[in-house]
Amino acid sequence: MSLTKRLYRLHPNRYRQAVEKEASYANLDGYESATLAIGSLGVAILGVIMFFVPASYRIKLILFTLLSAPVYFVLPYMVFSVTADKRKSEMERMLPDALLLVSTNLKSGSSINRAFLASAREEFGPLQYEFNTTAVQISGGVPVEDALDNMRGRIKSELFKDTLNVLTNAIEAGGNTADLLESSAEDIRSSLELRDEVRSSVRMYTVFIFIAAVVAAPALFGITVHMAETTTSMWSNVNLGQEGSSFASGGGGSGMSFSKPDIDTEFLGTFSILALSISNFFASLMISQIGKGNLRGGAKLVPITVSVSVGLFLVISTALNAVM
Numbered sequence: 001m002s003l004t005k006r007l008y009r010l011h012p013n014r015y016r017q018a019v020e021k022e023a024s025y026a027n028l029d030g031y032e033s034a035t036l037a038i039g040s041l042g043v044a045i046l047g048v049i050m051f052f053v054p055a056s057y058r059i060k061l062i063l064f065t066l067l068s069a070p071v072y073f074v075l076p077y078m079v080f081s082v083t084a085d086k087r088k089s090e091m092e093r094m095l096p097d098a099l100l101l102v103s104t105n106l107k108s109g110s111s112i113n114r115a116f117l118a119s120a121r122e123e124f125g126p127l128q129y130e131f132n133t134t135a136v137q138i139s140g141g142v143p144v145e146d147a148l149d150n151m152r153g154r155i156k157s158e159l160f161k162d163t164l165n166v167l168t169n170a171i172e173a174g175g176n177t178a179d180l181l182e183s184s185a186e187d188i189r190s191s192l193e194l195r196d197e198v199r200s201s202v203r204m205y206t207v208f209i210f211i212a213a214v215v216a217a218p219a220l221f222g223i224t225v226h227m228a229e230t231t232t233s234m235w236s237n238v239n240l241g242q243e244g245s246s247f248a249s250g251g252g253g254s255g256m257s258f259s260k261p262d263i264d265t266e267f268l269g270t271f272s273i274l275a276l277s278i279s280n281f282f283a284s285l286m287i288s289q290i291g292k293g294n295l296r297g298g299a300k301l302v303p304i305t306v307s308v309s310v311g312l313f314l315v316i317s318t319a320l321n322a323v324m
Helices: 003-009 013-025 031-052 057-107 112-119 126-139 144-154 158-173 177-201 203-236 241-249 265-292 296-300 302-323
Strands: none
Touching: 003 031, 013 031, 013 057, 013 144, 031 057, 057 112, 057 126, 057 158, 057 177, 057 296, 112 126, 126 144, 144 158, 158 177, 177 203, 203 265, 203 302, 265 296, 265 302, 296 302
């Protein structure tokens, strides 16, 4: 056993099962080394980000310690999951045409394994591999039902799994599989068109969330930090020695006392960056949930939204300090 696999075996069993499941859906080989590489890269990037965070060394060390383990374990899983979702989307997009071709081959008198093999075309993307693998298994003596069950275990698409369930039941019952596949293809096409219409109707909400989290929030935080720095600078130039004593003793007739505001602008800047990172993390998940119906798709949006919002915050803060 190689060193990479030995290190991978040190991970928790449940974590390895989850990673291997997503890697299987994504049809990825060498997931052990990929898990270690992606996790280590994520921790390294986190260290670079912490280096540029405007905070004390102690706060940076605490944040890095708290975030390094979640980043190491979550990042590889999310990468595999996003890759699997991308493969699933491509598979579902080509599924109606592929099923119609399989149906045509069956109607021409081909056996089901030859129908799958003849339908395994390059333009069908991931379906080419699945059809080829299933056809080879059937030709090698694996029962058709078992070969279809194996294909069902390799794919993440619930839409495709339901189609394979119907196909398996039809084969066991001796039904007309060609007509069944043809009608299933038309139903899947209608379902995908309806899904696209729903996504178009809710796109306005995703745009609103994106603008609020990525554009408006950094601007507000930048203005707030600049106002706090300006106020602190103004009060630092005010001498309250005699005036403060006069007001405190009631000599000025008001009986009020004044003191300089105690505002830690460095902490306020750090808090703004953390708040923007957290809010954009959840905003990305919300956008994915509304637009695609799942949270995993938001993983690929998180680096973009967090980077843009934090970068915009730093640009606005620097510009305000330079202009005013």
